[in-house]
Amino acid sequence: MKSSVTQIERRFDIPSSLIGVIDGSFEIAFVSYFGAKLHRPRIIAMGCIIMALGSFLTATPHFFQGLYKYETSMSHRLDNTTETILPCLTNHSTVAEDDTPSEASRAACEKEAGSSMWVYVFLGNMLRGIGETPITPLGVSYLDDFSREENTAFYIACVQTVGILGPMLGFMLGSFCAKVYVDIGFVDLDSVTINDKDSRWVGVWWLGFLKSAAEEKPAEKDVNFSEMAKDFLPSLRRLFSNRVFPLLILTSLVAVNGFVGMITFKPKYMEQIFGQSASKAIFLIGSMNIPAVALGIITGGLVLKRFRLGVVGAARVALCTSVCSFLILLVQFFLHCDNAEVAGLTVSYQGLPEVSYQPGSMVSGCNMGCTCTLKHWDPVCSSSGLSYASPCLAGCQTSTGAGKEMVFHNCTCVGETVVRPSGNMSVALGQCPRPGSCDFTFKIYMAMSVMGTFVSACGGTPGYIVLLRSIQPDLKSLALGMQTLIVRTLGETCLKWGTKRCGGRGACRLYESNAFRMTFLGLVYALYLLSNLLWGVLYYHIVQRAKKASLRKQSKKGNGVEAAERRASVLMQNGDKDDLDRESTI
Template sequence: MSTEKKKEPCCSKLKMFLAAMCFVFFAKAFQGSYMKSSVTQIERRFDVPSSLIGFIDGSFEIGNLFVIAFVSYFGAKLHRPRLIAAGCLVMSAGSFITAMPHFFQGQYKYESTISHFSASVNGTENVLPCLTNASLAQDSEIPTVESQAECEKASSSSLWLFVFLGNMLRGIGETPVMPLGLSYLDDFSREENTAFYLALIQTVGIMGPMFGFMLGSFCAKLYVDIGTVDLDSITINYKDSRWVGAWWLGFLVTGGVMLLAGIPFWFLPKSLTRQGEPESEKKPGAPEGGEQERFIPDNNKHNPPASKPAPVTMSALAKDFLPSLKKLFSNTIYVLLVCTGLIQVSGFIGMITFKPKFMEQVYGQSASRAIFLIGIMNLPAVALGIVTGGFIMKRFKVNVLGAAKICIVASVLAFCSMLIQYFLQCDNSQVAGLTVTYQGAPEVSYQTETLISQCNIGCSCSLKHWDPICASNGVTYTSPCLAGCQTSTGIGKEMVFHNCSCIGEALLPYTNMSAVLGQCPRKSDCDFMFKIYMAVTVIGAFFSAVGATPGYIILLRSITPELKSLALGMHTLIVRTLGGIPPPIYFGALIDKTCLKWGLKQCGGRGACRIYDSGAFRNAFLGLIYALYSSSYLLFGLLYNRLSHREKKQALKDQLKAPEQDSCGVSTTNGNASSAIVKCENPDQETTI
């Protein structure tokens, strides 16, 4: 009988499924990372606080939880490729729905008083912005009661609900991809190929966030109403805190990519022949007894008949669920793993959601540059860390206790890099009346009254608008009126303000009494500090990712095989529910507390924050991350103690069994010497006497 295996075709259906899985993992990571990169733009476009944008961002996890039970229990019994295809279709629809508000809203109108006096005179020089600004600004900031409802309707302020719904649909559609796709691949591939296929899928998937953040950076530089407005008439640029990029454009792109990713799954079969194993080789059943059955090595435990669960009724499933759940949560190691993962994921989700804003407010980077740098520097470091962790596990054949040591060491090193970030600080941007006095002395104020000074008291300026101008003394003033400027020249972005009385009041060196549009850049030493910060974050991202694979191995090896599916499902459920939804909300609420100047909505009321107290922002943002990660290390210590205790107990059991297993002797069956098995030195080698 020939033992030569039939050569597998280069384009088998399994390989087509593998290629489709690689593409869909890339597409969903591409889509998810673009959403993260667009958080700041969406916040500004809909004039919502950080706490609400955190809630919108968490809607993905909410959608995921809606169908996770259905997918976990019934997905494997249905047509898995088509379920994945349907999920891709839903994710694509979610992206398109997210972009819809742009087409329902009118043109973006950023808060500005400059247009009132820049359009008042057609000549090259406009007159008295300090005086003409006053009455017009006051009229524009408080609409009448009768027009309030109409204004709210016209501004479409509640259209952020479409973004919430679209993100939730993405969460619903993403649910079947991983569990059904990976189980399908595992069922029909060779056992030795499965690990390679999974690594290939994850490697391609890691490229998704890189492209997602780069697309986010590109769209953030494009004006939101590109193609419908004259860009020369826009008085702000992409570095301004009022700027809104073309956030909607990226969702159309990611939705289209996801739609393409789902097409191959519609044409794949419900089941396949196991890779390299023709139908004729499948064994219908095991032998009914005898010595052959007794001494057959357990090499076929992964064959399809054994790996496919027997059909069960809903009542039997429900009856077995609670006892299994009780048994699972009586496993102390599993409970500690869930709690540790929950806390660390909470810190990570909060950090990645608001990291671009942190880089923007603390280091003076534009939103587009912050997003771009995360994509090209931090994410490759994460990919390298995951590969390194897997290599260490395989190269040194690390056991569970060794994996726990790797996790702890890697996590502590990553935490040390985060501690270093606290000391890499820049001074607050110098804004008169908010972070410095009009005389130039450092003084942070959350009160709007401090915007009034002797130099602008006669102008009757609006205190609510944010129209920053940069003076020659390096100080930013919140509006030309509050800077006491008397005249202006130029139009659009080229506008210059002259005879600004407040510039002379500051005890700082200046070249003239003029100011230009926009916020002043940070001091030069801040750029150097930012470079060190990026280097530290890249190192921290690498160490954090090194512990990912060992952590997953600990989870898999700490539970009994019959509870493995339930354990993974409950771990995902708890971590996604409590670690994915609340953190962006409470991180955002804490960040909102550090806002120095809120924007003004089109219909009045508080809009998005324009500038934060960078010191308080850093303390709140990093402090919350430190608190979460520090508490996780206490649980890590308990987990290591339990794993060590279990390892010692197992070693003791093995030691007690050692004399019986290691001795060289003869065992007989039913007293028949002809069936005796001699086992010497190599227990796998069996010799029949």
Template sequence: MSVEKKTAREPCCSKLKMFLAAMGFVYFAKAFQGSYMKSSVTQIERRFDIPSSLIGFIDGSFEIGNLFVIAFVSYFGAKLHRPRLIGAGCLIMAIGSFITAAPHFFQGPYKYETSISHFSASNDTESILPCLTNGSLTHDNEIPTVEIQAGCEKAASSSLWLYVFLGNMLRGVGETPVMPLGLSYLDDFSREENTALYMSLVQTLGIMGPVFGFMLGSFCAKLYVDIGAVDLDTITINYKDSRWVGAWGLGFLLTGGVMLLAGIPFWFFPKSLPKQGETETEKKSNVLEGEQDRFIPDNNKHSTAPNKPASMAVLAKGIMNLPAVALGIITGGFIMKKFKLNVLGATKICTGTSLLAFSSMLIQYFLQCDNSVGLIIQCLSNRAPQVSYQQNTLISSCNMGCSCSLKHWDPICASNGLTYASPCLAGCQTSTGDGRDMVFHNCTCIGESPLPFANMSSVLGQCPRKSDCDYMFKFYMAVTVIGAFLSACGATPGYIILLRTINPELKSLALGIYILIVRTLGGIPPPIYFGALIDRTCLKWGTKQCGGRGACRIYDSGAFRNAFLGLIYGLYSLSYVLWGILYNRLSHREKKLALKNQLKAPEQDDNGVSSGNGNVSSAIVKCSENPDQETTI
């Protein structure tokens, strides 16, 4: 009598589940660190006075770091101690985060461009303001001497952005073994039907990282960069101003510490584990040695939404968008496990959800706010308000005798609801108050405006947009959340496609080549050419302390939307050509497998007896006439 072998019940705290929990934590820490970097690039761009194209190059340094070690990880990683390699990667990522934060503490006090700091007065007195006739302000054609230029550049520490580049590149080096080795470790030692569920759980925990990362980025963006070192009452800008720089370096210290903790458990896991459901003595010797990675496009630092302050934008993205992504990843993994879909089914899910997400992105093109309020506006006499894109249009009869510099960016909001580039260009004569509470009076350009106005006064900062922008922003966020959910539903099926379409013998090499191509074409160039494209939509460039063009202060929202979304639409359309080719190849593959299985399956008669022409390569038939003769069929 045969005794049926019972499968040993897996303990609730098995090593595989502990590894799963550790992977979830490191995914959280990795996403926490990466999302904070994304939320801080605007602050870094302003702090170092660099254009979007250069900040895109800095952002792409993460992918450059990946490329340095991807060949080693692809070829040797699966043969070495995978958990310890992941632990070492976490240590490198923590060091990279600390190096990224270093310039925040090395640089001197932040000096933003302004023309009014020397004209502030106490609350009970008035002060003469920049609209002067003696030409006391710096003219646009003044160029510092070589000696002054060199000393100024040194004092500004403009080259310290290289530390950010190096730290971000080290983060890329350390991140390389986490995804391919960690997920292949789970795939090797878990049941095949559980792989999709485990991957979706890891990714879901990872999605929680950006929630906290963007919240931290929003918090640090509201803290002044030199908090604790300067008197905040003397600062004339707030976090809504385009010249504001938050305390970006503090967050990198925290994210580096979390990453350091996340890597500790991996130093104590064994090189291999028994297959899930087996004991140590039943452990298979031939485990698959492979690794995998999947490029997920990074969120660009810019958004096509009706523009909110940077701190509010990243907070909205973290609280509303990312939970939808987490739910989408869980949904995709549940569908794969519930319906036991094959590779072709996973391809259908990926393509379908991508098309739906693309449809939601098409809707975003029509969500915009009025571009005529909150920008650089100069009211000409006896004419309607004009949006000023060129510097020479900022001068009119109301400010012609003020000796105004066209390079200064000190936006003020007038009582008529228009934004002027500076108090001087608005023709303001006097001011009261100090710091952010300054109020400007007797602004002659306001008086010549054809729009209704209560008085000829103005306050610091750009005017708020119209009330319908708040409604438009809420609608935009709703569409974005739906699109994020739909796109995330295809994440887990995408991983399954990668794992199931590669031969076990070639898994490591094939995935290494795949990752190399993705990092080279999809990771490094996009931030650079997207940044260069965005730079072309800038309306007002800032001015560095030493002269020359600094960071962009304000963009043409219409041109920004056309360029940014237009390029994304083109790339999306190209991806569907590739999806079509993949689906065609996989469908042919499934048909061949089905035909092969049909030929292997033995045909049975009505009594359930095999007819013999199934999985038989040859049959020996003895002829009844000559029993000694054998014929091979």
């Protein structure tokens, strides 16, 4: 799902805020409580079936929505001919807003295009989240019940490490799907004028969900639900009367929401800040960040097992890794590339660094007579490294070639560039790549990202141990389920918006990179900073609780010794040597 959100956003022309809602999984905590009273492996198997149904439902809109039609400044879809197109003289609308369709025609168009079918993606993901609910809480509690206490941390780390293979393969498959055109097999790919680096490109986002849909047949068992229901509210009351548990819930809520927000939009961040393609960004996350998570989880488990750390030691490890990963994340704020240079959006038509958010700035003297539409995003690149929003806005007069190989010539706006003048007045399809120095900066960013991921993952298993050792044994499944429920359910800076097929604003095509970076990382930093502060408070409470428990244990032991001494004194006074010998042995 994380590797497909960008493709889903573009395919359905929906904003990032709505993508965030779709990506949220919905959890049902009651499954975790009742499941602990039932056959837990069977409940987990039923959850897997529900997840498969949710994955299948998520993919279904592709088969009912029709072919994907990306926006283009050309008035018709190109074929394999070498027909000459005159971008500057094509009969486009002269201003950005004069071709807005009526409400009636837009409604009819949206019904035909099926643009509201993202609802099925939302419902499918919700169903998938419901099926996912019992897997972690019931699995971890089941494992903890049937393993020695000193081995629990290592076993949990092993299970979580193997579980990382799923997301890793998912990101790899997502990377492959992002490179394959969404309607492969239904359209002539030679007629497609965009590639996988274009912000309009949509890959076969639906394929991964179909691949993950599998079936299992669960066993059934007669149970008395009425008796379990009576005990649910008292168990819930006991759970939240534990002072450590609500604090741990709040800490997890803040930390996981920060992580989910970061991993969901990390591919888009790598696209907009470093100019990477969606498929490459997804591949790097799957091949580098996810294995670092697996290595970190197993490392955390081995540390707990090797040094035989109890709940206080586990809390100390979790706190240290959380602080260290936050400091590494802070360094990433200073690793970025400059804005993509697009005439009229981030720089002037002369190439001067003038940022403007007004649509009128896209019109200049060089394209004044071209009657270009300002709505469409159909970028072209000049040899000087300056991009233009469309061939028409570049002032191009003629074209040669077809499909992705099309080149536009006699572009009057290219000659106006004064910063890096170009003798070549032609432009090619696609946005210009970032400068060479950006690649080196991106490599440093990835190294810091992987390091931060590893350090953060080292605290995953200790965090589980803190939870498991801080609550009553019969409440473990409910506690893990409540944690998952609360964490999952509680948790723009666009320069150029795309245009929907039926009119209206679609997905964002180009962000102002500095504002996007500050907004994105600022929110993540705020959540992680709060999480670290809460971990500090939680660690203090755990240490205080451990001290009180130690004092009670010593007091009880001391009381036992005093009682034995008093009894021995009485026996000695009474002269009962045999009883005294037995007492001494005890």
